[in-house]
Amino acid sequence: MIGAIQRLGNRSVGIVEELGRMTVFVAGVARTLAMPPYRLRRIVDEVYDVGALSLAIICLSGLTVGAVLGLQGYYNLARFGADGSLGAVVGLVLVRELGPVLTALLVTGRAGSAMAAEIASMVTTEQLDGLRMMSVDPIDYVVSPKALAMGIAMPLLNALFIVFAFVGGYLVGVSYLGLDGGQYWTSLEEAITVADDIAGSLLKSLVFGALIAVIATYRGTTSEPTASGVSAATTGTVVTGSVVILVFDYVITALWGV
Amino acid sequence: MEQREEAAETFRIALDGVSLRRGHREVFRDLSCGFRAGEISVILGGSGAGKSTLLRVIGGLTRPDSGAVRVAGRDITRLSERDMFTVRDGIGMLFQGGALLDSLTIFDNVALPLREHTELSEREIHAAVARRLTAVGLPETEGLFPRQLSGGMNRRAALARAVVNDPEIVLCDEPFSGLDPLNVRRIESLLMDLNRRLGLTLLVTSHHLASSLRMADRIVFLRRGGALVGTPEALLRSADPEVVAFLSAESEAGSR
Ligand SMILES: Nc1ncnc2c1ncn2[C@@H]1O[C@H](COP(=O)(O)OP(=O)(O)OP(=O)(O)O)[C@@H](O)[C@H]1O
């Protein structure tokens, strides 16, 4: 009994310590981003990496998800004779919800895991310690550009996903099921407001991007310097990242109604 | 070969009563030893004796559980990572695995310390890097990535990086392992040249007894009970059972 309480106590202390370390880590990232040197070149390279890794999967998934929405939307709307508002349904569901969440989940699995693995393998091969010995802060040189790149790439990939999904919905609804093309785009356009829906979508993808950036880079830098440490960092990033995204999606939706 | 007490001031680097546990293993127990300025000290010891760990402690990468580590007059065990950077400005380190950044070319790797800490023009950087790469025998690798080079070539490039901004202390973890005899000689003469010409303080860990005896002003033999410090001649005369075992195993391996 006492042993159990003790374990519980140790667990909680451990969690608090971990949160403390994470806060210090995030503060370090924020500080190095705010202060010179501004490593523009490194950031651009990293944005390119995240984008290049995720581009194909984002476009393909966007197209498929849009197509499914087109089918589902059509069959359900047709029962009420409302198949003319297919564009509106596809648009709203995508912009407010599916776009940011699915993009974030896909990017976590593709670029987030790669980021964690890369940093973790740098830990194993002492590359980060090598930087420290050259008086170069690994947070400044390696972690911060990666983290910022994730934050920049996420909204862009989100927009891309949504556009491809619109096209997917169009292909199914208009080209395949024969709805009126003009009506699809008009109802889509009328349903979406910039201030509410687009801003909300942007907010979500920014928050998700920041969360994944922190989780992936933190798991990478704190990994054990072994092969199993690298794999633990990678899977840990995907599992934690996915759960955190879903939780925050609910929180943001509940708080701001987006 | 004996443990001698000397005034701490004569040492550029001094460990005083350093203890370090890693998991269940006691890597150092109350270890005290010193390294003189301008000397080449070779750290010998079996695999797992703690040679790499000793260099990491001196570089401030691993903090000992207790004891003091003085580098250039400052106790680095109390320094923050930020203050540590000012100490490390005068230290170059060659890691056992090289530790080059694999996202950068060999040229960019060697140029990194110069780009980060000096105002040199790109042309001056190019000249300095080319000079170092030639000195380690890798003149035509500038555009290659670390993964395109062998392990020994990587470590030589890493050595070029460690000395590129003329540090006053260089820590070399196994600079000779995996090298052919020709390159052993090349690296050896590079290190000795830096030491003679620029007065570099050099700490070299090694398994390679012959080159150790050739280079060393002083030998630090790491063993379970602490460090034995002495000249190469004293090492050869030592009656310490661990040293004797080490030496006889080495000469057997060498005569084969
Ligand atoms: N993170 C760690 N966790 C547990 N033990 C460790 C850790 N790091 C080092 N050790 C232990 O410390 C001892 C010294 O390791 P170190 O790498 O310094 O040896 P070494 O003398 O450099 O050996 P080698 O000649 O093989 O390179 C080893 O016995 C190792 O088991």
Ligand SMILES: [Mg+2]
């Ligand atoms: Mg070693």
